[in-house]
Every structure is written in structure tokens, then in C-alpha cells.
Amino acid sequence: MNEGSGDHLPRHELPAEFGDLRAQDDASHTDEPAMLARFARPRTETRTTLAIVSDPHVSTAKEETWKVFHRTERRLRAAVTDIEARDVDGVVFAGDLTEDGRPADFELVADVLSDLRVPFVAVPGNHDVPKDFDDHETPPISDFQADFTPGELPFHERIGGVDVLGLNSASNPDGSLDDCHGGEVSPTQLDWLDNTLPETETPIVVSHHNMAGLADRTDADPAILHSPLGDDEEFTETLARHDAALHLSGHVHLPAVTENRGVRGAVVPALCSFPQAYTLLEVGPDGTTLRIVPVADREGVAESYRLAQSHSARSRGVSNVVAEQLADLPLVDERAPREAHTGDFGKAKTPLARLD
Template sequence: MAVDPVDHSGSTPGNVMARLRRPHSDDRTRIAVVADPHVSTREEGTSKLFEHTEAHLERAVADINDRGVDYTLCVGDITKDGERWNFDAADEILADLESPFRSIPGNHDVEKDGYDHENLPLAEFEERYTPGGLPFHERVGGVDVVGLNSAGGDDWLTDSHDGLVTDDQVEWLDGTLPELDTPLVAVHHNLPTMADQLVQHRDTNEPEMAIPPTMRDPEPLLDTLAAHDAPLVVTGHLHLPSTTTERGVREIMSPTTCSFPQSYLLFDVGPDGTEIRLIPVADHEGMMLGHFERHQDSYTGKGLTDMAAIRLAQFPLVDES
């Protein structure tokens, strides 16, 4: 299903995170990418600032509405842990969006062993957030948005928060990518070289830092992306802005709206390539709170906060213009 573009009369705030030669399109298209909102209505505290998650998502929605956005894409973890009431709360906020909204699931959106609450079934997640189920393809202006599920479902990957793009999805992707002009592939979990950045930071700066769940058996996915020269993959999961390339495939990781640096990304795709800007959803006081809470949460939280701060200081992370 094609989504018609809208007028891009909004301003372009925030800081430039990346300028890429690809993807490019004659039809200018603006896509907002939101990652890991972790909406929670009954919890407080932690580095995710649960008591602020609704307000952060509300600010993202309000800002997106001011930016002439064609399409809003979430790369997963809409909720704290897949609770139906948290999905309902997120939907109330997202109902104010003036652009179409789509999402892929994150590891905190799907069923996991040990949960003591009713989880939103994957089929209902697809009914709410994807056009025709997962995986999906949707033409948006000059961009072909492709959504994959690396998070799991009601009866698979329930024993882990690791990621996996299943063989049937890889087969679907292999048949779909050759038909697309300007693919932008969304998946929650990260490619291996992104995880390598965490290992490097741990080994250099934070030896007690744990490595969050990673993608299992990524080679079939990478083989397919590389074989079809897919220009861009957008991910979430680690709650920080970063980028990497692997076998010619560019990955852009979006920060989260819930924890430092509370932000979303704005992708502008045009004839000269793609410009990506980071848009904060918290003021100075909120950023200080987010930094403090995440930094003191754990060795892992400290390491990820330091990585985020380092990358923010290096913007733009890549400039191919």
C-alpha cells in the first residue's frame, strides 16, 4: 500500500547525525523514526524513567506533527514488557499523530517466559501496527519501508531477549528486495558490528559492563542484505545513537525516547541522499535527569550512557556528502 507524501513545510531542528549518499530518491520523503518508548503507566524509576515515558512519547508526537512528516516508524519496544494496558496507553498518544504510524516488535513487546501478565498476542500487534502482518513492505513517497520481526512471538524466542530473523523472513526478503527501488529495512536488533562497538567500549573503558542481548545467527540476514545491495538498515534496542557498516550495509541505530539521550530521528530522503537528524524530546533538566539515572543505574547503564555521550560529541557520525 502506498502512502502519499505531504508538504514538507516544517523546520529541520536538532543536530545532524548522518549524511548518507544512499538511499536517495527524486521524491523527497520525510520519515520519523521512534525507538524503544517503553511506555509504562504503572511503574516508576529505573534508567528508562518509566514515570516519564508517556510524556516523552507525547512530546515526540507533537514535534513530529510540526515537521511535515510523511510517515512515522517505530523500531520496537513500544511498551515496558508487552502489557496490554501499556499498548492501549501508547495508542491513545499515537492517535494524535498526523502521519501514518507503523511498528515492528521489540523484545519487550512480545511474550517472554516468566511474565505474570497478559501479553498482547503477536497477531494483535500486527493488526494494530503493521500493514498486512510481518514481515511487511510499504511504499512511502520515494522510499520502500521494509519491516522485519527479530523479537519473537507467542511461541518462539520466548526463552530469551536475543534477536533472530527467521529463515522464512529471510526468504521473503530475498524475494522482495529485488523489486524495490529505495529500500529502508527496519529491524529491532542490531547487526554484529554494532555489538562489536559495545565489546570495544567494555574492553577499553568499562570491564564490568554486560553486553545486552544480540542477534542470533545473523549471517543469513546479512548475506541477503549484502547480495541485494540494501543501502540502509535502521535499528533500536541499545538506546543510543550510533552507526556502522557491515559488508557494505549501513546501519543507523536510533536512540530511545525513554532514556538518555531522550530523542527520535528524522530521516530526509531526497535526490542527494539521506540526512538524519536527532531531535530531543526532553529539555535541559530532563536530559540531566536522564543522564544521571542511566549513568548510575548499573555498570552496563554507565557504559551505554558514556557511549551515547561520546557519539553525540562526534556528530555527524558520518558525512558522505
């Protein structure tokens, strides 16, 4: 299948509002990508830019589905090329690097990431870890740690002026999963967070699975959303107790922002599926800004939308929510004037508390 093809699929036109986000083959890096969200915190005196990449789902064998498997290598390579052309301090991968943990897919990911000249770290997603029902041999989590982390999980990595705290929300304590989509932060990792957060200056906590509250903050039918962290209350309480302002995740293949007890949860879009994008996270003295960076050309974005619309009821629902979220950016802007600030999130119409 050639780039942008898919004539055998039902015709589903991209929403007109999505036009400003489409990347062009000759796109210049001089134009700032669209703002996804802007927060008053975290702040740091050392300006730091991180590329946040989630859900590339790289596959060496599969094609199509709403994850556009036949483009996954190309999209990851495009993201790496685009990131290298920008002045970033590091890259954080928020999980699901592979289609489903096959060794060949991990090898391809490692090969692509070898082109990165800036530091990178990763947390595993549910598709990266061994599962009880795998029909193939998925490498143990120790291999993931050796290849994609500073050497262990959880980890604390200082990048620029930011403390990145990476968690494994994808594995049960015994290292395997009996449910494909669920996730939690183990008691051992919660203890680690409790002990590590006081040692940080500007913490950003990363796990593959998201905080609770997406259904309340979007127009999404809860049936199309994966379950959030199973121990979300205890996890969020730990972050709030140490004044950790931001949690990053992927997993659900749509951009969104949540809030609980003063902790912001930013869910970043997927690299493999509509809109096939990564996120720039910029932290400085004035706060934190997230920007969305598509890596496909216009025809490629249209293909991913058509596949999502035709693959399943769930993928159609997710792509509709993605289009709705992106039609009214930024999702929140805490640095806008108070009288102009709404912070509304879809049907809930609930403003985020300001963190001045």
C-alpha cells in the same frame, strides 16, 4: 516527581558537549536538529522524511530506573507533537513500544498514536512480545500486527519515495521468547526478504535488533551491549545481495553506525532513556541524512542522565557511550569532500567504504 527533579539522586552533571542537543521548552522548529549521520545512499528522487522512534518503553505503573518510566507517556506524546509540527511523510517505530507488553501499556500507546495524522508502522521489540517467564498476560503478536502494522509481519509499506520493510526480530517461530534480549530474523522472513527486495526501489529495512559490529565501532565495553541479530551473517548477506543500503534498528539505547558488506546499519537512540530523542531520516537525490531530535527540556535530559549514571553499571556504561557518540557528530558523513572524510568510529578508527 516533578519534571527535572531527582534531588535524592547522586549529582552527575551532563557532559558539556551535550549542550547543543538539549531541547528547550520554547524551542523553535526553524533550527535543524544535529546531524547524526549522512550517507551517500539510499537515494530517491522523491524527497521523503520519516520520523524514526525507538524504545519508548511506555509504562502505566513503573517509575524511575534508567528508562525513566514515569516520563514515558509524556515523552511519547512530546515526540508525536513535535513530529506533527514537522513536514514528515510517515513514522516508523523500531520496537519496544511498551515497558514489557502489559495490555494497559499497549492501550496507552495506541491512544497516544491516535493523535498522529501521518501514516505510521511499527516492528515489535523484545519487550513487546510474549515471553515464557512473563508474570502477566502479554497480547499475542497477532494483536501487535493488527494495531501497529499494515496488517502482518513482515511488511512492505511504501511511504513517499521509500520502501519500508519491517521485520519481527523479537519473536521465536513459536511466538514466545525464553531469553529477554536475543533476536533473529527467521528463515521464513529471510525468504520473504529475498523475494521482496527485488520489487522495491528504495528499500530501508527495519528490525528492533541491530546488526553486528557495535563494539568495534564505539568505545563500548561488549559486556554492556545486547547481542545483535543471532543470524546476522545470513541476514546481512541477503541485504547485500540485493544492494539494500540501509538497515535501521534500536534495542541498545545508543546511537551508532555500523557497516558490513556495503550495508549501513544505523542504530537510533531511545526515546525513554538518555538522551530521550527520536531521529529524522531524510532521503533525497543526494543521499540520506539522519538527525537527532531530543524531546525533553534541559532539566528532563539531565534527570535521564542522572538516573542512567546511578541505576546500574550497564546503564552508566551505556550513557557514557551515548555522551561520547554525541560529542563528535556526525558519526559519519559520506557526502563530505573526500579529503575531509574520515568516517572514524571510536576506537576502531575504521572508515566506512564510500557508496558513490
